[in-house]
Amino acid sequence: MDKLVIADKEFNSRLLVGTGKFASCEIMAEALEKSGTEIVTVALRRVDIENKNDDMLRAIDVKKYLLLPNTSGARDAEEAVRLSKLARAATGINWVKLEVTPDPYYLLPDPVETLKAAEILVKDGFIVLPYINADPVLAKKLEDAGTATVMPLASPIGSKQGLRTRAALEIIIEQANVPVIVDAGLGLPSHAAEAMEMGADAVLVNTAIATAAEPGRMATAFKLAVEAGRTAYKAGAAAAGKRASASSPLTGFLRDTQKEE
Amino acid sequence: MEVLKINGVEKQFPAGQLPSTMAELLEQLDIKAATVAAEVDGQIVERKKFAETKLRNGQSIELVRFVGGG
Numbered sequence: 177m178d179k180l181v182i183a184d185k186e187f188n189s190r191l192l193v194g195t196g197k198f199a200s201c202e203i204m205a206e207a208l209e210k211s212g213t214e215i216v217t218v219a220l221r222r223v224d225i226e227n228k229n230d231d232m233l234r235a236i237d238v239k240k241y242l243l244l245p246n247t248s249g250a251r252d253a254e255e256a257v258r259l260s261k262l263a264r265a266a267t268g269i270n271w272v273k274l275e276v277t278p279d280p281y282y283l284l285p286d287p288v289e290t291l292k293a294a295e296i297l298v299k300d301g302f303i304v305l306p307y308i309n310a311d312p313v314l315a316k317k318l319e320d321a322g323t324a325t326v327m328p329l330a331s332p333i334g335s336k337q338g339l340r341t342r343a344a345l346e347i348i349i350e351q352a353n354v355p356v357i358v359d360a361g362l363g364l365p366s367h368a369a370e371a372m373e374m375g376a377d378a379v380l381v382n383t384a385i386a387t388a389a390e391p392g393r394m395a396t397a398f399k400l401a402v403e404a405g406r407t408a409y410k411a412g413a414a415a416a417g418k419r420a421s422a423s424s425p426l427t428g429f430l431r432d433t434q435k436e437e
Numbered sequence: 438m439e440v441l442k443i444n445g446v447e448k449q450f451p452a453g454q455l456p457s458t459m460a461e462l463l464e465q466l467d468i469k470a471a472t473v474a475a476e477v478d479g480q481i482v483e484r485k486k487f488a489e490t491k492l493r494n495g496q497s498i499e500l501v502r503f504v505g506g507g
Contacts, residue, residue: 194507219506222444265481266474382507
């Protein structure tokens with residue numbers, strides 16, 4: 177598979193994996209391994225002083241995976257910028273998945289606050305990967321503001337509904353000069369394959385892997401689907417048609433055509 | 438009594454026993470410095486400066502770490 181390049185950094189895998197909702201660190205580690213991913217997302221939360229449970233980072237080999245902290249929980253640009261800076265202090269790297277989701281029911285991203293935060297963070301030297309609704313105009317504005325990618329959603333986070341935003345995603349992919357990572361709502365490997373066939377540069381999957389009965393096996397399935405979709409895209413699919421088009425020759429049949437006349 | 442507000446909760450220390458630095462506070466709380474990021478009164482403190490960051494009575498401290506997320 178051809179390499180994915182984000183902010184001059186090369187990746188062999190086009191599958192980003194989120195680390196939420198796994199039943200245990202061990203199950204997560206196995207799923208990350210099987211997925212072949214090189215970029216994993218994490219969230220930032222207050223340390224529970226009274227209950228200092230295990231540090232989940234021990235299960236993530238930071239030499240093997242690029243940690244991509246998200247700004248989940250941020251309701252506006254100010255909170256997202258604050259979380260980004262804390263994440264940078266914690267990781268020592270300046271990559272951030274920017275998400276600003278004030279709406280608790282659909283977790284849809286706020287376009288105005290996301291753009292505002294992106295402009296501030298880019299100026300501050302961050303590599304910004306913004307999570308957005310599938311809005312081609314916003315995607316262009318973020319690209320112009322200097323974000324490293326755009327990450328439009330397929331459907332609401334964790335909903336597993338697949339590519340509900342297909343038409344808008346097609347426009348975003350057509351117009352983008354930065355990698356387009358389809359994020360959120362991919363529930364099945366076939367959804368991921370479909371996004372990749374359309375020309376998405378990568379996909380991000382969390383819930384569909386983490387909540388499968390066997391996350392490790394599902395991670396393998398997503399890995400294969402992403403590779404298949406990307407390969408098909410590069411192979412150049414022929415356009416669909418309305419009528420049948422015979423695959424076998426229409427000559428040399430075992431009948432005498434003259435007698436039929 | 439002296440007090441530090443840690444992650445929104447006030448923690449009291451007998452007079453004279455307030456941790457003198459961020460590094461000392463983390464040690465008292467049994468938190469590995471390598472896994473957290475910290476703010477003092479809204480200002481980020483870099484990890485390499487934990488040992489030299491002095492704490493004072495009444496300050497507000499945020500300690501965060503990574504958890505699973507998408």
